[in-house]
Every structure is written in structure tokens, then in C-alpha cells.
Amino acid sequence: MALADFQEKHLPVVEKELLNFLQEQTSEPILLEAMNYSVKAGGKRLRPLLLLAVVAGFQKEITTGAYQTAAALEMIHTYSLIHDDLPAMDDDTLRRGQATNHVVYGEALAILAGDGLLTEAFHLLSRAQVPASEKLLLLQLLAEKAGAKGMVAGQVADIQGEGQQLDLAGLAAIHRRKTGDLLTFSLLAGGILAQQDPAVLTVLEQLAQHVGLAFQIRDDLLDVVATPEEVGKTTGHDAVAGKNTYPGLLGLEGAKKALATELAQASGKLTTMSQEYAFDTSLLQELLAKFEM
Numbered sequence: 001m002a003l004a005d006f007q008e009k010h011l012p013v014v015e016k017e018l019l020n021f022l023q024e025q026t027s028e029p030i031l032l033e034a035m036n037y038s039v040k041a042g043g044k045r046l047r048p049l050l051l052l053a054v055v056a057g058f059q060k061e062i063t064t065g066a067y068q069t070a071a072a073l074e075m076i077h078t079y080s081l082i083h084d085d086l087p088a089m090d091d092d093t094l095r096r097g098q099a100t101n102h103v104v105y106g107e108a109l110a111i112l113a114g115d116g117l118l119t120e121a122f123h124l125l126s127r128a129q130v131p132a133s134e135k136l137l138l139l140q141l142l143a144e145k146a147g148a149k150g151m152v153a154g155q156v157a158d159i160q161g162e163g164q165q166l167d168l169a170g171l172a173a174i175h176r177r178k179t180g181d182l183l184t185f186s187l188l189a190g191g192i193l194a195q196q197d198p199a200v201l202t203v204l205e206q207l208a209q210h211v212g213l214a215f216q217i218r219d220d221l222l223d224v225v226a227t228p229e230e231v232g233k234t235t236g237h238d239a240v241a242g243k244n245t246y247p248g249l250l251g252l253e254g255a256k257k258a259l260a261t262e263l264a265q266a267s268g269k270l271t272t273m274s275q276e277y278a279f280d281t282s283l284l285q286e287l288l289a290k291f292e293m
């Protein structure tokens with residue numbers, strides 16, 4: 001199945017699980033409105049897509065539990081964007097092509113909308129229709145990748161690195177956690193839901209590291225070369241904020257080369273998965289091709 005058909009078939013189900021759960025679990029209408037505002041603002045749903053594409057690549061049925069796990073993952077991602085945009089963090093006014101959450105609802109509600117999404121993500125996953133042993137693993141992994149040695153730690157390191165000159169290893173150490181860890185969860189969760197053993201999960205994790213770096217380098221490049229209309233958020237922001245970026249360290253051409261290298265390495269991991277674990281790589285290859293610049 002082509003990626004566009006796969007998206008059209010499966011992403012609306014993730015959406016339904018997510019929106020229904022928030023609706024059922026929220027008792028304050030303005031909180032629901034603020035959470036829905038960012039959820040419905042039209043993100044690419046890259047992380048749910050990666051998760052579901054891995055399940056499909058192992059030729060397993062996409063169950064309700066997989067949709068619920070993907071919905072929980074997107075809730076965590078959306079919370080991170082709301083909080084990242086706050087005046088105390090990146091202080092951004094445009095996200096997903098719309099005014100950021102705090103611009104519309106004020107800072108207090110934006111913080112609470114993020115808190116609500118974060119907490120309800122774990123609530124949804126804890127109730128997901130997934131066998132208990134896999135569910136426990138998914139809960140632990142999501143906490144680890146989103147938490148204090150994962151995405152949150154990466155965000156702290158990023159803030160502390162502002163205005164300092166980092167080297168490539170320092171930059172990678174930030175992004176491996178800030179952006180990479182949630183992408184890693186996306187791929188590993190697909191493997192766990194497809195009941196793969198640890199050896200396969202190790203290859204998935206290696207694949208995720210290349211995907212994560214490629215994604216970040218591309219995001220840095222877009223901040224330099226794209227318009228706000230193209231990416232739905234303010235651009236040129238990194239330079240103003242004194243952020244360490246791949247184009248800043250490597251130059252535009254060097255960053256493009258680094259992106260191509262990461263994508264080639266990701267593709268190599270996919271070949272290994274196809275040869276050794278009968279993994280159908282077509283969806284992920286098509287998705288990775290979209291990262292090329």
C-alpha cells in the first residue's frame with residue numbers, strides 16, 4: 001500500500017481515539033478546548049505514522065491498542081510543542097500554521113493544556129487494548145523516552161546550550177534526547193506491538209537514531225531555508241535565539257550532506273531488517289524519502 005493510502009486509512013482512527021479520550025476524560029470545557037486547539041491544529045502525525053508503519057512492516061494487524069498507543073504518543077508530542085512555544089521557553093507565536101496555544105488561551109491555560117495532554121497520554125496508554133506485559137513495557141518506555149533522561153532532559157540541555165558554542169557531539173547529545181527519543185519510542189513501540197524480540201528492537205533503535213538525527217538536521221535546515229507558510233511556524237528563529245544548529249556548525253551544504261548521510265544509514269538499517277527479519281520496508285522508505293533536501 002502506498003504511504004498516502006496508508007495515512008488516509010489509519011490516521012483518522014488515531015485521531016478518533018485521541019479526541020474521544022480527551023472528550024471523555026476532561027471535566028472543564030475550556031481545558032478541553034485548549035487541548036483540542038493544539039491537537040486539531042494539523043500536525044503531520046509523523047510519530048503515529050512511524051509507529052503504525054512499523055507494525056504494518058512486520059505484516060501484523062493494526063489493532064485498536066496500536067491506534068491508542070499512537071494517540072498517546074501524539075498527545076505527548078503535542079504537549080511538548082505547547083510548552084516549547086511558551087514565553088519562558090522558545091517564545092513562539094506560530095505553530096502548525098496557527099497562533100500558538102498561549103497566544104490564544106493565555107500562559108496559564110497553555111501550561112495546563114500541556115499538563116493535561118501529558119497526563120492523559122499515560123492514562124490512555126494504561127487503558128489501551130494491549131496485552132498487559134506489552135503495555136507495561138510501552139508505559140515504561142514512553143516514560144523513559146519522554147522523561148527526565150529523554151525529551152525533557154534534551155530540552156534542558158538545549159536551553160542551557162543557548163549562547164554557548166557546542167561541537168557536533170554536544171549538539172547530537174541534545175537532539176538525541178530532545179527530538180530523537182520520542183521518535184525512537186515511535187519505532188520501538190511498533191516493534192513491541194508487533195511482538196518482536198530484543199534483537200529486532202536493537203536494530204529498530206539503531207534505525208531510530210539515524211531517523212532522529214535526519215529529522216533534526218532537516219528541521220534546522222528548514223528554519224534557514226523555508227518560509228513560515230511552508231512549515232507553519234516562524235523561521236529564522238534559531239539564529240535569533242543563539243541556538244546551536246547543524247547549518248550553524250556545518251554550513252548549509254555541510255548540513256545537507258550530513259542529512260544525506262543519516263538518511264543513507266537509515267536506509268541501510270531498513271535493508272538489514274528486510275533481509276534478516278522479513279520486514280516490508282516500503283512504507284518507511286517512502287516516508288524517509290520525504291526527508292530528502
Ligand code: GRG
Binds near residue numbers: 083
Ligand atoms: C517542552 C519538555 C519539552 C520539550 C520540548 C519537541 C520539543 C521538546 C521541542 C520542539 C522544538 C522543535 C521545533 C524541535 C525540532 C524538531 C521537532 C520536534 C519539530 C516538530 O515536530 P513535527 O515537525 O511537528 O513532527 P508537527 O506539528 O508536524 O507534529
